[in-house]
Amino acid sequence: MLTLNTPNLSLNAIAASGQCFRWTPMENGCRIVAHGRVLHARQVGPEKLALDCGAAEKALWRDYFDLDTDYAAIIGAIPPEDAYLRAAAEYGQGIRILRQDPWEVLITFILSQRKSIPAIRQAVERLCAAAGEEIGSEEGMPLYAFPSPEALARLNDTALQRCGLGYRAPYVHRTACAFAEGRLTAAGLETLPDDDLFSALCGLYGVGRKIAHCVLLFGFHRMNAFPVDVWMQRVGAAHYPGGIPLAEYAPWAGVMQQYMFAYERHLNGKG
DNA sequence: AGGCAGGCGCTCC
DNA sequence: GGAGCGCCTGCC
Numbered sequence: 073m074l075t076l077n078t079p080n081l082s083l084n085a086i087a088a089s090g091q092c093f094r095w096t097p098m099e100n101g102c103r104i105v106a107h108g109r110v111l112h113a114r115q116v117g118p119e120k121l122a123l124d125c126g127a128a129e130k131a132l133w134r135d136y137f138d139l140d141t142d143y144a145a146i147i148g149a150i151p152p153e154d155a156y157l158r159a160a161a162e163y164g165q166g167i168r169i170l171r172q173d174p175w176e177v178l179i180t181f182i183l184s185q186r187k188s189i190p191a192i193r194q195a196v197e198r199l200c201a202a203a204g205e206e207i208g209s210e211e212g213m214p215l216y217a218f219p220s221p222e223a224l225a226r227l228n229d230t231a232l233q234r235c236g237l238g239y240r241a242p243y244v245h246r247t248a249c250a251f252a253e254g255r256l257t258a259a260g261l262e263t264l265p266d267d268d269l270f271s272a273l274c275g276l277y278g279v280g281r282k283i284a285h286c287v288l289l290f291g292f293h294r295m296n297a298f299p300v301d302v303w304m305q306r307v308g309a310a311h312y313p314g315g316i317p318l319a320e321y322a323p324w325a326g327v328m329q330q331y332m333f334a335y336e337r338h339l340n341g342k343g
Numbered sequence: 344a345g346g347c348a349g350g351c352g353c354t355c356c
Numbered sequence: 357g358g359a360g361c362g363c364c365t366g367c368c
Contacts, residue, residue: 279351
């Protein structure tokens, strides 16, 4: 058992944030599958998290939860006159931008397009069961790691269709092959500055602006990336007649997006 | 029961 | 460079 000091962290807020799809709220905390491991986390105080792992994994999970970033300071940087964003941040202050595996984020967001969050979860779990390594079990049900590029590239179209990918199957397949054959690597992409990384991602079959921005933010922790989806379009139309002032949010626009996304969905009855 | 969802590729202009 | 359209599937 390991205890971490965790300011501005809400398990439920992150689980509902739409940046990760393998967090499962349990009666007492959350089950998290990430980085090839299964972790159970529960809040044991306003700013404390208990994890069912040993001290050897402390650095790994501190990094995953992004605990070296000061989110209170980010919230403090919100323009004072921006009333909507201040309210959104008040609501969403427990959200952090996780440091997830870029490969997993890329594939997950490719298959997410035009799917609701429950549908995305289901497809990801099926993909993991079809090609991921078994890494544990819970109540007799096996749990699987996210598949490697090689394992995913081996799935044929029929197998991908059984995971519910539909027309996204070739998108996932082509990117998996690019990684499996070494034409593309997370380490290589990581070296690129934001603009070049965005362009490189947009060059992938099935990746457009929205998905590319999600991968920048959630996969490569580029905190200024601002994914514009239908929710952000609604926010802009309702609260920012001159457009959402992204320049004022630099270099944390992505964090602001997460606050707005959570708040707007909340106001519309989706959490 | 049927519209809609956390878009993208393609094909026109 | 922008508008229109088809697309798989599960959810509400």
